[in-house]
Structure formats: C-alpha cells, structure tokens
Amino acid sequence: MQNFNINQKKAVEFSGKHLLVLAGAGTGKTKTIIGRASYLIDRGTDAGKIQILTFTKRAANEIVERVKSSISSSTTANLRGATFHSWCSQLITKFPNLFGASSFTVIDPDDQIGAMKIICGNYVKEYKAVRLKPQQLIDIYSFARNTKKSLTETLRSKVFKGKTDNDTNEEILQIKPYIEILLKAYQNKKMQSRYLDYDDLLLVVANRLQKDVQARDILAAHYEHILIDEMQDTNPLQWDLIKPFISMSCLFCVGDDAQSIYSFRGADFKNVHLFSERVPGSEVQVLDKNYRSTQYILDVSNWLLQTSPIDYNKQLISARELGEKPELINVESQWEEANYISERILGNFTEGNKTFSDHLILSRSQYYTKPLQAVFIQKKIPYVTYGGRKFMESAHIKDVVSLLRVVNNPYDEIAWIRFLTFWEGIGEIRASKFVKDIISCLHHDNLADQLPHIIGGQDGSRLGDLFSAVLDKQGDVRAAVKMAYEEMSLNLAYKYRKDWNEKRKADFPVLEILAGNYASLGEFISEGVLENSKQLNGTPVLESSKLTTEDHKDHVIISTVHSAKGLEADTCFVLNVSPKVYPSAWNLDDNDEIEEDRRVLYVALTRAKNELIITRDTSSINAFHNTINDTGEDKEITSSYFLEELPMSLVHQKNVQKHNSRGADIERPNDIDLSMGMDFN
Numbered sequence: 001m002q003n004f005n006i007n008q009k010k011a012v013e014f015s016g017k018h019l020l021v022l023a024g025a026g027t028g029k030t031k032t033i034i035g036r037a038s039y040l041i042d043r044g045t046d047a048g049k050i051q052i053l054t055f056t057k058r059a060a061n062e063i064v065e066r067v068k069s070s071i072s073s074s075t076t077a078n079l080r081g082a083t084f085h086s087w088c089s090q091l092i093t094k095f096p097n098l099f100g101a102s103s104f105t106v107i108d109p110d111d112q113i114g115a116m117k118i119i120c121g122n123y124v125k126e127y128k129a130v131r132l133k134p135q136q137l138i139d140i141y142s143f144a145r146n147t148k149k150s151l152t153e154t155l156r157s158k159v160f161k162g163k164t165d166n167d168t169n170e171e172i173l174q175i176k177p178y179i180e181i182l183l184k185a186y187q188n189k190k191m192q193s194r195y196l197d198y199d200d201l202l203l204v205v206a207n208r209l210q211k212d213v214q215a216r217d218i219l220a221a222h223y224e225h226i227l228i229d230e231m232q233d234t235n236p237l238q239w240d241l242i243k244p245f246i247s248m249s250c251l252f253c254v255g256d257d258a259q260s261i262y263s264f265r266g267a268d269f270k271n272v273h274l275f276s277e278r279v280p281g282s283e284v285q286v287l288d289k290n291y292r293s294t295q296y297i298l299d300v301s302n303w304l305l306q307t308s309p310i311d312y313n314k315q316l317i318s319a320r321e322l323g324e325k326p327e328l329i330n331v332e333s334q335w336e337e338a339n340y341i342s343e344r345i346l347g348n349f350t351e352g353n354k355t356f357s358d359h360l361i362l363s364r365s366q367y368y369t370k371p372l373q374a375v376f377i378q379k380k381i382p383y384v385t386y387g388g389r390k391f392m393e394s395a396h397i398k399d400v401v402s403l404l405r406v407v408n409n410p411y412d413e414i415a416w417i418r419f420l421t422f423w424e425g426i427g428e429i430r431a432s433k434f435v436k437d438i439i440s441c442l443h444h445d446n447l448a449d450q451l452p453h454i455i456g457g458q459d460g461s462r463l464g465d466l467f468s469a470v471l472d473k474q475g476d477v478r479a480a481v482k483m484a485y486e487e488m489s490l491n492l493a494y495k496y497r498k499d500w501n502e503k504r505k506a507d508f509p510v511l512e513i514l515a516g517n518y519a520s521l522g523e524f525i526s527e528g529v530l531e532n533s534k535q536l537n538g539t540p541v542l543e544s545s546k547l548t549t550e551d552h553k554d555h556v557i558i559s560t561v562h563s564a565k566g567l568e569a570d571t572c573f574v575l576n577v578s579p580k581v582y583p584s585a586w587n588l589d590d591n592d593e594i595e596e597d598r599r600v601l602y603v604a605l606t607r608a609k610n611e612l613i614i615t616r617d618t619s620s621i622n623a624f625h626n627t628i629n630d631t632g633e634d635k636e637i638t639s640s641y642f643l644e645e646l647p648m649s650l651v652h653q654k655n656v657q658k659h660n661s662r663g664a665d666i667e668r669p670n671d672i673d674l675s676m677g678m679d680f681n
C-alpha cells in the first residue's frame with residue numbers, strides 16, 4: 001500500500017458497492033485495478049469470484065500476471081481476466097444449458113463477410129439495389145446492435161455521415177427495405193448454420209441475464225466483483241451486459257474520457273460521464289497525478305487537449321521532473337524516417353544503455369510501418385508488431401482451422417467452402433454443390449461414410465480419409481491440429497510459396513502448442529478465434545502472425561495507436577503526425593471524428609516516459625502551407641491539422657537530411673584494365 005498515493009489507496013480499499021475511478025493518462029489506473037484485485041484477495045475474497053474485464057487479451061493477461069506476482073500464488077490461481085467477448089464465450093461454454101448456445105461455432109469478422117457474400121450472391125436483386133459491399137452491410141449490422149440504434153439511424157450515421165436533409169431521408173427510405181431483407185437473410189443463415197458472431201456472444205449472455213432470474217442467481221454466486229478497465233470504451237451492448245451485475249456484484253470501473261478512441265465500434269463515453277446516474281449508489285474517485293511522463297511530455301499532451309472544443313477538464317501534472325522537451329522531426333520520406341528511427345534506437349542501445357524493449361513505435365496503421373520493418377530486418381533490430389492482422393486471422397492458419405471447424409460443426413458452410421476450395425481442382429461452384437449435399441446428408445447419414453461419395457473420385461477418398469482421421473482425434477486437440485497440418489502442409493507450402501519458409505511455416509508449431517491448452521475442438525475454435533494474444537511461456541507470441549524477427553525477448557514494439565492502450569515505454573516515436581493524418585483527411589467533415597482523432601493522438605503522446613519523438617512528412621507540411629497561402633489565412637484550414645499551431649517553445653524541431661549511405665563518388669567512371677594482376681611469365 002505504501003506505493004499508492006492517497007487517492008489510489010482510497011480506490012483500492014474502497015468499502016462501498018460500486019466505484020468509478022476517473023483518471024487521466026498515466027495516473028495509475030492499471031496499477032489501481034491490480035491493487036484492487038490483490039487487496040480483495042488478500043482480504044479473503046475467493047480469486048475465482050473476481051472477474052477482470054479488459055479490451056485486449058494482452059491487457060487482461062498483464063493484469064492477472066501482475067496480481068499473481070504481487071501476492072501468494074495459492075490464493076490467486078483462479079483469478080481470471082478476459083475481454084468481454086471471450087468472457088461471454090467462456091460463460092456459454094461453462095453453462096451450456098443456461099445459455100443454450102453450446103453447439104454453435106463462433107465466427108470472426110472475416111467469416112461474417114464470407115457469410116454475407118453468400119447472401120448477396122443469393123439475393124442479387126436486393127444486393128444490386130443497395131450498392132453496398134458485404135463488408136459495409138456487416139458493419140451496419142454490427143454497429144446497429146452495438147449502439148442499439150435503429151436501422152434508419154445507423155444508415156444515417158454509417159452511410160450518410162449523419163446528414164438529415166430531405167434527399168438523404170429519401171435515399172434512406174429507398175434502400176432500407178432491401179438492406180432489411182439482406183440482414184434478415186444473414187440472421188437466418190447464422191441460425192441454420194449454427195453460427196455465433198462476436199456480437200451474438202454478448203447478446204446471448206446479456207439477454208439471458210436481463211430476463212432470467214435463475215440465470216442471475218447462478219452467476220451472482222460465481223461473480224462477487226467485476227473489475228472493468230477502459231470503461232470509456234464500453235458501448236451500449238457491453239453496457240447491457242454490465243447492467244445486470246449492478247444488483248448481483250460489486251463494480252469497480254476505471255476510465256479516462258480523453259482516451260475514448262473506439263466510437264467507430266459504438267463506444268459511448270457517457271458510460272463514464274453518466275456513471276453515477278446509471279449505477280445507483282455508486283461513488284467516483286478521481287486520480288490526477290501522472291507518474292509516467294516527464295512534465296515537458298505532458299505539456300504537449302495537455303496543449304493538445306486544450307485545443308479541443310470539448311472540455312475534458314484535464315491538466316496532467318507530472319510527479320516526476322521536467323525532463324527533455326519532445327522532438328519534432330521533419331522527414332522527407334518514409335525511408336528517411338525509418339533510417340532515422342533505426343539509428344536512434346541502435347544509438348540508444350549501444351551507447352545509451354537502453355534495451356530494445358525501451359522503445360515503442362506508434363502508427364495509425366500497421367501498413368504505414370512496412371518500410372520501417374524492412375529497415376529493422378536489414379539492421380537486425382528485433383521487433384514485434386501489435387495490431388494489424390492477427391495470428392488466427394491469417395490465411396494459412398485459417399486454412400488448417402477450416403478442417404477442424406467442419407469436424408467440430410459439419411453445418412459450418414463457410415468453413416466447408418474454405419476447406420474444399422483449398423484443394424487444387426475444387427473451385428467455388430463445385431464446392432458449393434458439395435456443401436449442399438453435405439448439409440442434406442447430415443439429416444440422415446453418417447457424414448464420414450458419405451463424404452467420399454459426395455466428392456467422388458480420388459479427391460473424395462483423400463478428403464474423406466482426412467476428415468475421418470481428424471474426427472478420430474477430436475478428443476485430443478493438439479493431435480488433431482498436428483494431423484490436419486501434416487496432411488495439408490504440402491499444399492500449404494505450395495499455396496504460400498512466396499513467403500512460406502520466411503514467415504508462415506513457423507506459425508504451425510505455435511498453433512499446436514496453443515491447441516494443447518484446450519480440452520475440446522469447440523473450445524479451441526471459439527476461444528482461439530477470439531484470443532489472439534495468448535501468453536505462451538511468458539512471451540506474447542500470438543499478437544501477429546509474424547511472431548518476432550528473432551528468437552529474442554528484447555524487442556522494439558511497433559504498434560497501432562489503437563493497440564497501444566495501456567502501453568508505456570522509455571522512448572516513444574509517434575509516426576507521421578502530418579496534415580491529413582492527424583486528423584485524417586476522411587474525417588474532416590465530421591467534428592466528432594476530428595475529436596476522436598485528437599484523442600488518438602493524445603493516447604499516442606501519453607505513452608512516453610522520458611523521450612517523445614514525433615515525426616512528420618515535410619512535403620505534406622509544405623503542401624498544407626501552400627493551401628493556406630493560396631486560400632488566405634483561413635482558420636478552418638489551419639485547425640484541420642492538429643500541430644499547426646503547436647507553440648514551438650514546447651518542442652525541439654529538427655529537419656532530417658537526406659540519408660546517403662553510399663558516400664560521395666567522383667562524377668565520371670574511371671576505366672579499368674582487366675589484364676592487370678596477371679603475370680604471364
């Protein structure tokens with residue numbers, strides 16, 4: 001307790017029922033959640049009756065591990081942390097009858113699009129009438145369910161950028177009936193194929209808890225305390241899940257409204273602002289002292305929030321020294337940026353006594369960091385990536401998992417199509433016909449016997465044997481994965497020949513180890529789909545399919561800002577803070593989106609402890625200034641780039657010279673004489 005300040009201590013030792021810890025970046029929210037769990041366990045609460053909920057598996061693991069290392073292991077063994085989705089998935093598996101969804105297969109967003117493509121193919125007339133991509137239809141469906149908005153309202157905000165004029169109203173009226181048909185068909189498809197998408201997991205649990213006293217009684221006995229991190233990112237659907245626990249358990253929620261960056265997923269930071277009203281009998285504890293960053297770093301972060309029209313009422317004060325001013329580095333290209341960063345890191349590593357893990361690189365997208373990754377590989381700087389495509393979402397893994405999925409749930413059409421078309425010579429049309437026959441066979445025959453006949457020929461016997469072999473191994477998930485991989489590996493190596501050896505092959509031993517943690521195929525598939533960052537031997541290996549560049553525990557982290565919540569590092573590079581990126585050119589006509597982009601930048605800036613290095617692109621700055629000069633000093637334009645009015649007294653600005661690794665040469669080439677050096681005597 002002596003490591004907590006007075007307010008943190010009050011929160012940790014809170015003796016009332018529900019508490020909101022409202023705090024700024026780096027003020028110890030995570031530390032306080034960890035402290036709270038340890039305190040409760042220390043005071044005799046059964047660790048198995050505490051549930052920690054976070055937004056990433058990584059954050060959940062970190063909190064649980066830190067609680068475990070803070071007190072005796074015998075009392076913390078049952079402590080659980082999970083994301084909202086994986087918690088619901090666990091509840092469904094743990095209480096199969098209560099939630100009635102145990103024989104369902106969880107499908108991920110890629111699969112949702114796959115299912116929607118099938119629908120769009122079947123409902124060509126409606127699909128043509130709406131002119132929206134399957135991905136957009138899925139987004140609309142998910143947004144409406146997460147925000148509990150009507151279809152009309154959802155269309156207005158997702159497709160028509162919130163416009164309310166007559167033309168927009170008319171257009172919404174016209175397309176809505178067709179979208180309704182497509183979305184209903186998607187719902188039917190889920191029901192027929194026994195699919196649960198991610199949102200269904202929450203809905204199934206939330207609905208049951210809301211209407212069923214028995215369900216509440218059962219869960220109340222299991223969960224005394226619910227600890228929720230990043231409360232500002234919860235959306236109305238997640239709120240529906242939390243709400244029944246107000247009467248069943250004690251809520252301990254921590255949040256920061258200035259770090260709310262998930263409104264595109266429906267996050268509603270009113271869950272923080274209106275906490276006291278929504279949770280009767282609750283109290284609020286404010287934390288305001290920042291322990292992470294030096295004051296100069298906070299000055300830039302504070303300045304950024306002050307320029308917002310929203311009043312966050314947050315002025316972070318450092319508990320540390322003034323430190324060094326942040327650096328604003330102007331670069332002429334991404335390659336220069338990459339070279340500059342890698343040299344700084346190598347310099348810090350060799351001369352500055354810093355480890356690679358002391359460095360965190362933040363970018364809006366993983367895609368932007370490709371040149372940086374290339375330079376890191378070239379210069380042998382070990383790194384891991386957070387964000388971007390996840391391990392279980394990568395194509396080669398999904399190919400193998402498709403076989404496991406059809407064994408687990410033979411009604412799984414999406415997996416059948418993926419599995420069948422994986423094999424050379426089976427195209428989508430043949431595969432669709434096989435799938436129809438497979439599904440109708442399920443009603444009266446044994447599929448393992450019938451599969452060779454349905455597919456026919458050599459393919460039929462080969463795939464039939466493979467299906468039966470994996471079916472036999474169902475009870476041993478690791479063996480099932482091993483067998484599936486071994487049988488498919490030749491074709492995998494061929495399909496992904498471009499980067500098989502360098503990137504993909506090494507993922508399969510990891511998949512096997514991961515499978516070993518699960519008791520049944522169904523559990524592996526539903527958990528594995530959700531859980532992308534499982535800790536294996538203490539190393540977070542599954543954040544991305546490209547694990548680490550070396551077998552090295554000390555590595556730089558390259559993260560998207562959205563995946564960097566809760567992270568901190570001695571030195572942070574925030575990449576490409578240029579016009580049209582902060583805020584994004586896509587968001588300029590929507591004030592809410594601009595403000596969300598400001599919070600994204602705020603999250604990035606507040607990750608740094610001692611060194612903050614912001615890079616930006618010289619040519620976009622010049623282009624931006626030219627636009628301002630051409631149009632006159634237009635306030636609206638200047639405010640469309642967050643750093644435009646940054647007081648230069650807050651940073652050190654520097655231009656990076658062109659990187660010329662070759663050195664200067666003379667202008668014209670000399671001749672060479674190839675007869676030299678040979679003595680014919």
Ligand SMILES: Nc1ncnc2c1ncn2[C@@H]1O[C@H](COP(=O)(O)OP(=O)(O)OP(=O)(O)O)[C@@H](O)[C@H]1O
Pocket residue numbers: 003004005008023024025026027028029030031032256259290291292565566567568606
């Ligand atoms: N009372 C304290 N004394 C010393 N260090 C502290 C104290 N409270 C927090 N810290 C340190 O400050 C840093 C930030 O804490 P923490 O990660 O818990 O903050 P946070 O509020 O969750 O941050 P964010 O929301 O920005 O991710 C950590 O390194 C933590 O160890």
